[in-house]
Amino acid sequence: MQFIEEANKKALEMMQKAQPTLVGMGIAGDVVPGMHKKLVMHAGPPITWEKMSGPLRGAVIGGLIYEGLAATPEEAEALAQSGEIEFDPCHHHNSVGPMAGVTTYSMPVFIIENKTEGNFAYCTQNEGLGKVLRYGAYDQSVIDHLKWMEKTLYPILKEAIEIHGPIDLKNMIAQSVQMGDEVHNRNKATTSLFIRELASSIVKTNSSQEDQVKVFDFLNSNDHFALNLSMPAAKATMDPLGKIEHSSVVYTMCRNGTEFGIRVAGLGNRWFTAPAEIIDGLYFPGYSMDDANPDIGDSCITETMGIGGFAMATAPAIVQFVGGTPQDAMNFTTQMYEITLEESESYKLPPMNFRGSPTGIDIRLVIETQIRPVINTGIAHKEAGIGQVGAGIVYPPMKCFEDALECYVGLLEEEGMLA
Amino acid sequence: MSVQELFKKELKVVNMGLESFYEELKGQAVPAIHVDWKPAAGGNAKMVSLLGRLKGK
Numbered sequence: 001m002q003f004i005e006e007a008n009k010k011a012l013e014m015m016q017k018a019q020p021t022l023v024g025m026g027i028a029g030d031v032v033p034g035m036h037k038k039l040v041m042h043a044g045p046p047i048t049w050e051k052m053s054g055p056l057r058g059a060v061i062g063g064l065i066y067e068g069l070a071a072t073p074e075e076a077e078a079l080a081q082s083g084e085i086e087f088d089p090c091h092h093h094n095s096v097g098p099m100a101g102v103t104t105y106s107m108p109v110f111i112i113e114n115k116t117e118g119n120f121a122y123c124t125q126n127e128g129l130g131k132v133l134r135y136g137a138y139d140q141s142v143i144d145h146l147k148w149m150e151k152t153l154y155p156i157l158k159e160a161i162e163i164h165g166p167i168d169l170k171n172m173i174a175q176s177v178q179m180g181d182e183v184h185n186r187n188k189a190t191t192s193l194f195i196r197e198l199a200s201s202i203v204k205t206n207s208s209q210e211d212q213v214k215v216f217d218f219l220n221s222n223d224h225f226a227l228n229l230s231m232p233a234a235k236a237t238m239d240p241l242g243k244i245e246h247s248s249v250v251y252t253m254c255r256n257g258t259e260f261g262i263r264v265a266g267l268g269n270r271w272f273t274a275p276a277e278i279i280d281g282l283y284f285p286g287y288s289m290d291d292a293n294p295d296i297g298d299s300c301i302t303e304t305m306g307i308g309g310f311a312m313a314t315a316p317a318i319v320q321f322v323g324g325t326p327q328d329a330m331n332f333t334t335q336m337y338e339i340t341l342e343e344s345e346s347y348k349l350p351p352m353n354f355r356g357s358p359t360g361i362d363i364r365l366v367i368e369t370q371i372r373p374v375i376n377t378g379i380a381h382k383e384a385g386i387g388q389v390g391a392g393i394v395y396p397p398m399k400c401f402e403d404a405l406e407c408y409v410g411l412l413e414e415e416g417m418l419a
Numbered sequence: 420m421s422v423q424e425l426f427k428k429e430l431k432v433v434n435m436g437l438e439s440f441y442e443e444l445k446g447q448a449v450p451a452i453h454v455d456w457k458p459a460a461g462g463n464a465k466m467v468s469l470l471g472r473l474k475g476k
Contacts, residue, residue, distance in 0.1 A: 001473060368470055370461040402466060409469045418472055 003417065007247040011265050012342050012360045014240050015305065019115035020233035022167040025158040029105040032122050034093050036105065037067070040080075041090045043101025043298040044256025045271045049080050049087065053257035053293050058136025058384025059100030060087075065138060066146050067104050073138060091252055091263075095122040096235045096298035098227055099134035099380055100257070107146075108154035110229060112169065114236035121236035123229070125149050125157070128222040129388065134297075136384035156215050160201035167197060169233040174346045176226075177307065177357070182315035183230045184299055184308030185322060185376045185391060190226035195219050231298065234305035241265040246417070248408060249341070250361040253304045253373065253396055257296035257380070262400045264363055264408060272404040274397035279379045281392010282323045293382040295394045300375045306344055306359035309374040309393070310336045314349040314357075322376045322391045332374045332393075333358065339365040339373065363408065366401045 028035050035041075040063050042056060052060065061076040064085070070076035079085060090097045097103050109122040127145060131137040161167070172193050179189035195216070202212055219225055241251035247265035254261055259273040276294035283289070302308035312318060313333035316326035330351060336358035337343070343356030361373055372395040379390040412418050432451040434441040441453035460466035 001475065004473065364470060364473060367466050368459050370457060402463075405466065405469050409472050413472070418475075 001417075003246055004248060007244055007266060008249055008341055008360070008362065011241045011244050011247040011249040011251075014117065014244070015237055015359060016342070016345050017116050018170070018237035018240075020112050020121070020169045020236040021115050022110060022161065022169055022229060023113045024111045024161055025108055025154060026111055027105075028103055028107045028109050028122070028124075031111060032093050032095055032103070032109060034088075036086075038069075038084060039086045039088060039105070040064070041088055041093055041095060041097065041101065041103040042256060043090060043097050043099065043296060044254045044276075045091075045259055045261025045273050046089055047087065047256045047258055049085075051258050053296065054382050054384045055136030055293050055296060055380040056100045056102070056257045058138050059102035059133050060085075061384070062133045062136075062138030062142055062146075063102045063104040066133075066143050067106060076138075089254070089256075090298055091235075091254060093122070094120055094235070094239065096231045096254075096301050097124060097134070098126070098231065098299045099297040099378065100136055101298050102133060106150065108150055108158070110232055112229070112232040112236045113166075114240065117240040119236060119239050121232035121239065123232040123235070125153060126222060126225045126228040128218070129224070131385070131387055135378075135380050135387040137387055138385060152211050153215055153218065156202060156205050156207050156211060157198070159205040159207070160198050163204050164198055164201040167194075169229055170346055172197070172226075173230055173233060173307065174348070177311055177314050177347050178350055180315050180317055182308055182311040182318060182376070184227070184302040185378065186223075186315045186318045187226040187230065188223045190230060191219065191223055194226050194229065227299065230307070231301055234301040234307070235298075237305050238301065242268055246412070248363050250304060250363060250373075250404075253300045253375075254298045255295045255300070257293055260295060260396045260400060262396060262404060264404050267404065267407055267411065270407065272400045272407070274399035274403075277394055277397060279377060279390070279392040279394040280323070281379060281390050282321065283379070283390035284388070287381070287389035291381050291386075291389050293380040295375075295377065296380055297377065299377065300373075303373055303375050304361065306336075306340065306357045307347055309376045310340075310359075311347060311349055311357040312374070312376065313351045316351070318376065322393055324393070335371055336374060338369050339371050341365075363401050363404050366398075367405050370398070372396055372398060372401075 176189040252263035312329040340358035341360035
């Protein structure tokens with residue numbers, strides 16, 4: 001129908017023309033809309049404490065200890081159950097968070113502006129691998145590391161970004177997809193480009209050489225550091241679509257470890273949810289599917305924008321991390337063209353003869369073809385505090401798309417658009 | 420060309436739908452390609468009807 005095609009054309013134009021740019025850093029309590037001292041933001045669609053999975057509960061406990069709202073895990077749990085703490089998706093606050101996605105008042109965040117539309121997105125700094133909050137760990141070493149990130153890493157990066165000036169993340173991502181990153185689970189090139197871009201400004205900051213060395217060593221040791229830049233870049237790109245009436249393009253996909261949720265441009269802030277699936281992939285030695293938590297994290301905002309699993313063809317090395325063969329990676333990308341409306345004008349994939357990555361998931365195409373968006377992802381242990389146990393491939397439940405299509409048609413009928 | 424004539428010639432087959440037909444031909448060394456075709460919405464009548472509403476059917 002003409003009006004649907006016109007709405008989708010507008011949505012795709014917004015995606016193609018977006019200019020996500022790193023413009024600074026701040027403390028969540030100062031810059032994230034709606035943030036307050038008793039708010040814990042989390043990944044995925046809305047969820048109550050009672051329904052949270054192990055890693056999300058663990059991250060909430062860690063967040064409350066980090067904020068000084070609780071002294072022990074027991075105190076934190078009691079506080080979380082008391083009703084005194086508000087839980088709300090990062091997505092409701094222009095934010096995204098990897099894995100558990102827990103973001104609290106004092107945490108530093110990157111500030112990304114979509115220069116085309118003037119909207120902002122926020123994301124914490126990536127903690128690295130091992131025992132980390134985003135996988136639900138909350139012991140003293142986790143809290144100490146978060147405090148180092150707040151007191152040393154953040155002031156240096158914030159000042160360095162001020163010295164450097166805004167960094168064009170669209171350009172950086174476009175470069176890294178030509179350097180073997182798909183920019184969800186392989187961020188080695190993007191992280192390297194970020195360090196290269198910011199290096200001279202870090203050296204110019206008013207900080208000790210000792211701290212600067214620690215910052216460089218940390219950035220160099222963490223191949224995923226730039227994930228927390230590509231995610232808010234995708235968020236800033238996709239958020240404006242939520243105001244386009246009648247568009248059938250998906251503008252949010254995310255998981256809270258219990259449920260998967262999607263939002264569709266023409267349906268605004270309505271969530272369509274279904275139980276999150278267990279990830280098929282490569283498990284670290286000593287772990288198996290029995291240890292896995294269901295799918296968790298906001299990081300599939302990258303797939304929503306058309307990178308990550310959608311751009312796997314450009315990242316053949318990633319199959320050693322998520323399983324499969326380089327041909328599988330090519331097949332995943334090729335298949336995603338079936339459920340998307342355009343090819344990216346910016347993110348060009350060399351192994352696909354520089355074809356643009358598949359862009360703009362249309363719920364009509366997902367239902368018609370029965371092809372679900374492919375997501376590559378880390379796997380969290382189902383118990384809090386153990387951490388990552390593998391990585392692999394996962395899909396959103398088809399029910400999310402079926403319910404969305406039913407609601408979409410119903411809304412159009414109510415408005416008399418289908419007469 | 421009649422069907423009789425067709426089967427007297429070397430067959431080159433395009434198979435759509437059930438992959439087992441393609442596998443059988445391949446097993447008999449008959450040149451064949453498989454098209455991964457499925458009915459719209461996997462045959463889910465409710466979804467087919469909703470998609471139809473959007474196509475003005």
